[in-house]
Amino acid sequence: DIDPRTIGGSPVDVAGVLKGRRMRRTRRMDWSRRLVRENTLTVDDLIWPMFVTEGHGVREPVPSMPGVFRLSVDEIGAAAEEAAELKIPAVALFPYTGPDKRDEQGSEAYNADNLVCRSCREIARRAPGVGIMTDVALDPYTSHGHDGIMVGDEIVNDITVEALIRQALTQVEAGCHIIAPSDMMDGRIGAIRTALDEAGHENVLIMAYAAKFASAFYGPFRDAVGASGALKGDKRTYQLDPANGDEAMREVALDLDEAADMVMVKPGMPYLDVVRRVREKFAVPTFAYMVSGEYAMIEAAAANGWLDGERAMMESLMAFKRAGADGILTYHAPRAARRLAAG
Numbered sequence: 001d002i003d004p005r006t007i008g009g010s011p012v013d014v015a016g017v018l019k020g021r022r023m024r025r026t027r028r029m030d031w032s033r034r035l036v037r038e039n040t041l042t043v044d045d046l047i048w049p050m051f052v053t054e055g056h057g058v059r060e061p062v063p064s065m066p067g068v069f070r071l072s073v074d075e076i077g078a079a080a081e082e083a084a085e086l087k088i089p090a091v092a093l094f095p096y097t098g099p100d101k102r103d104e105q106g107s108e109a110y111n112a113d114n115l116v117c118r119s120c121r122e123i124a125r126r127a128p129g130v131g132i133m134t135d136v137a138l139d140p141y142t143s144h145g146h147d148g149i150m151v152g153d154e155i156v157n158d159i160t161v162e163a164l165i166r167q168a169l170t171q172v173e174a175g176c177h178i179i180a181p182s183d184m185m186d187g188r189i190g191a192i193r194t195a196l197d198e199a200g201h202e203n204v205l206i207m208a209y210a211a212k213f214a215s216a217f218y219g220p221f222r223d224a225v226g227a228s229g230a231l232k233g234d235k236r237t238y239q240l241d242p243a244n245g246d247e248a249m250r251e252v253a254l255d256l257d258e259a260a261d262m263v264m265v266k267p268g269m270p271y272l273d274v275v276r277r278v279r280e281k282f283a284v285p286t287f288a289y290m291v292s293g294e295y296a297m298i299e300a301a302a303a304n305g306w307l308d309g310e311r312a313m314m315e316s317l318m319a320f321k322r323a324g325a326d327g328i329l330t331y332h333a334p335r336a337a338r339r340l341a342a343g
């Protein structure tokens with residue numbers, strides 16, 4: 001047994017220093033911890049990103065994202081039903097496209113029967129209450145793996161924006177509710193908004209990937225959508241430099257000026273300072289994407305027994321709320337939702 005008197009013996013009068021100020025008082029009991037808790041995470045905060053692939057009854061594991069699968073359209077329908085049961089508000093769709101359907105212009109983006117469009121119709125039929133978000137960018141469909149149209153070595157902005165408008169209209173006609181441009185071309189939010197309005201889709205929402213950084217954390221996603229092998233070079237001529245926070249604010253300001261309904265910061269955990277700044281400066285619906293590499297880090301460490309994956313997941317999601325995010329796109333969405341439902 002420990003005798004406190006033999007440990008003490010310091011000349012400093014600790015109680016005297018504290019003068020009654022003890023931060024640990026509210027931390028002592030579960031009830032008092034709950035009483036002073038500043039943020040809550042609920043299922044309403046989650047958006048579930050899903051990967052779609054060809055076939056029927058297909059659930060193909062993504063090797064660099066343990067627990068995540070590429071799903072055929074029918075399985076996407078089943079997953080959307082699961083989202084509805086779990087009360088996850090919305091799902092986000094990303095197609096896996098093999099080399100056969102990729103070309104220089106990313107023409108498959110405007111195919112009204114592409115994987116994303118078929119998934120929209122399947123989800124609307126089987127889980128009509130679930131919000132459907134679709135990604136606008138050409139990288140799933142280009143032979144070079146870039147988000148835009150390439151002329152020589154350059155991703156040409158204005159021509160790409162025209163292509164993105166066509167892609168967005170194709171997705172909206174298939175029934176998506178939220179258009180999410182992730183391409184980082186200049187002016188695409190305003191151009192897409194105008195085109196949607198002119199086509200009578202004034203109620204379709206736009207969530208701008210406003211502050212999207214050129215990040216190494218997208219690696220596993222590029223495997224998942226079949227872009228890793230395809231990508232020539234990197235995306236630094238259009239995605240933000242990870243060193244720049246003020247520039248991210250200007251991107252967000254422009255996208256809001258172009259009538260974005262919601263803005264997103266991406267990746268998530270290494271960029272929580274940006275989430276906080278966006279929230280404070282603009283006070284608009286602010287989302288963060290906990291990307292594939294962030295998912296992979298937690299899962300890999302958990303698989304090795306190096307950390308408690310479940311706790312690391314819930315702690316990370318809460319950190320987004322503390323930073324000021326209204327919602328989080330996360331591959332952990334179904335697991336977190338189940339955990340939240342269990343209480």
Ligand code: PBG
Pocket residue numbers: 135137139147182183217218219220221222235290291292293
């Ligand atoms: C496509 C896109 C990417 C992600 C979402 N949309 C990859 C990229 O820009 O290279 C990454 C998502 C993730 O890593 O989970 N433009």
